[in-house]
Amino acid sequence: MxxxxxxxxxxxxxxxxxxxxxxxxxxxxxxxxxxxxxxxxxxxxxxxxxxxxxxxxxxxxxxxxxxxxxxxxxxxxxxxxxxxxxxxxxxxxxxxxxxxxxxxxxxxxxxxxxxxxxxxxxxxxxxxxxxxxxxxxxxxxxxxxxxxxxxxxxxxxxxxxxxxxxxxxxxxxxxxQSKSGDELYGTLFTYHYCGMTNEKGHIENSLTVGNSKHWYLLFEEDDYRVDKGVLHCWIREGSDTSWGGGSYFPNFGKWQEMVTNLESPFDNPEVTAGWRCDEGGSEQFFAFTTKYSQQVTDQTLQRTDANYxxxxxxxxxxxxxxxxxxxxxxxxxxxxxxxxxxxxxxxxxxxxxxxxxxxxxxxxxxxxxxxxxxxxxxxxxxxxxxxxxxxxxxxxxxxxxxxxxxxxxxxxxxxxxxxxxxxxxxxxxxxxxxxx
The missing domain is CATH 1.25.40.390 (Serine Threonine Protein Phosphatase 5, Tetratricopeptide repeat)
Known part of the structure; x- marks a missing residue:
C-alpha cells in the first residue's frame, strides 16, 4: 500500500x-x-x-x-x-x-x-x-x-x-475484522456505504457512497452482484417519510417494472405517496452496495462488525x-x-x-x-x-x-x-x- x-x-x-x-x-x-x-x-x-x-x-x-x-x-x-x-x-x-x-x-x-x-x-x-x-x-x-x-x-x-x-x-x-458497536474496533465505512437504520428500518442520515449508473450498466440484470448486491429500495427518515414516499434504484429494467406494479419489495404499506428515483443526479440515488450490510449484526449502530x-x-x-x-x-x-x-x-x-x-x-x-x-x-x-x-x-x-x-x-x-x-x-x- x-x-x-x-x-x-x-x-x-x-x-x-x-x-x-x-x-x-x-x-x-x-x-x-x-x-x-x-x-x-x-x-x-x-x-x-x-x-x-x-x-x-x-x-x-x-x-x-x-x-x-x-x-x-x-x-x-x-x-x-x-x-x-x-x-x-x-x-x-x-x-x-x-x-x-x-x-x-x-x-x-x-x-x-x-x-x-x-x-x-x-x-x-x-x-x-x-x-x-x-x-x-x-x-x-x-x-x-x-x-x-x-x-x-x-x-x-x-x-x-x-x-x-x-x-x-x-x-x-x-x-x-471488527466488533459491533465498539468505538475502537467497530468499523465506520458501512455507515456511508450501506446506511445506518432506525428501529423501523429507515435510513438515518447516512448512505452517501455508492456506485454510478455506468458501473451498474456493466452487469446483466440477474447478476447477483447487482440483483442481490445493490440496495434497490429504501426509506430515508425525513426526506422520504415527510411526504410518505420511498426511494429506489435503478430507474429502468425489471426494478422499474416492479415498482410500477408494486411487487415485492415495493409493496410496503408505509409508502403511501409513491416511490422516487432521481435520474437527475443526487448523492441520494446510487447503486449502494449490500455486500457489507449483509454481514452486519446490528445496522442500527453507527459502528458495525462488517469485515473489510x-x-x-x-x-x-x-x-x-x-x-x-x-x-x-x-x-x-x-x-x-x-x-x-x-x-x-x-x-x-x-x-x-x-x-x-x-x-x-x-x-x-x-x-x-x-x-x-x-x-x-x-x-x-x-x-x-x-x-x-x-x-x-x-x-x-x-x-x-x-x-x-x-x-x-x-x-x-x-x-x-x-x-x-x-x-x-x-x-x-x-x-x-x-x-x-
Missing amino acids: LVRAYGDIPVYSVSVNQSQQYTNSPRIPIEDVYTQTIIPLLDDAKDMLYKNTDTNFQAGRVCAASAAGLLAKVYATIASAAMPEGEIVTVKTGPQFVMQNINGTNTKVYTEPVPMDFAKDQVAGYESFNSQEYYQLAYDVAKDVKGGVYGTHNLESYDLIWSPSGKTCSEHLFSL PFLRYADVILIMAEASNELKGPNDEAIGLLNDVRKRSNATPRELKNYSTKSALRSAILEERSMEFAMEGDRRWDLIRWGIYLQAMNALGGTDVCGNVKSRSEKHLLFPIPTLEVLTNQAISSNNPGWS
Missing part, C-alpha cells in the same frame, strides 16, 4: 525506537522496496504460516494462502506496471451526464457508458522490471494457490461470502487469468478462470471466440475486476498499475453526477508525503511531484 501510494519510501528493518534512525532514512527506489523487502517477506511467509487445512489453524486468521495470494498480486502489479507504454486497454466510460433543455428547464440527464481505447503509459519506477518474467511469477504462485499447495480455498457461494457466517470462509484470505476484505480468493483467480492471457494470449484457461468468477454470480460465461486479441481479453478481465471488487478498494490501483488512470479519470468529463471533481493530472499518480514526515525525516528534502 505504501509503495503504491507514495512511490519511493523509507524502509526500516527494525523499529524506529530501536534504531534511532528516523531522521536519517532516505527513500528507497520502488524496485528495491519490492525486491529487497516485500517479495522476500511474502515469499517466506507463504511457507511459514499455517495452511487453512492444518490442525492448529484458526478460521479468520491469515494463512499460507493469504501470503501467497498477496505475493501473486504484487507480481501482477509489477508486471502490468512494467509493461511498456502503448499497450491498449479498453474501458467503458465517458461523461456520466449531459445537460439538456427539457420543457424549458436545464436538466441533468444520465448517459450510457461507451468503450474507449486507452494507450498505456509507462508507470514510473517500474521500468527496470521484466513484465513477462513477473507475469510468469504471478501465474505460478496463483496456480499453486488454486491447486491447493497452500490449503483448500474456493470461490464460495455469493450468499455465503457476504453473510455473517461467511466472514471467515475460505474465500476471505485477508480481512480487517483486503484480499479474496476471487482476486487470485482473476490474477491467474490476467497472467495466463498476458503470457499466452487468449486461451481456454484464461477464459475459464474468468468464467469461474462470473458463474458464481449467475452471470453469462464469456466465450473465447469473442476475444481474438490479448488486448480484448485483458480489457474484459480488468472490467470483471471493477464489477467483482466494487467498494473493496481496488479500482484506483488497477487503473494506476495499468498506466491508464489519468486517461480513464479524465474521460469522465470533469465531474460526476454529484459535482465531485474527477479531473486528474500527473500529481495525482502519487499521494503527497505527509508534512509531518517531511519535517521529521531529515533525509526527505522534497515532496512528490506536484505537491509542495
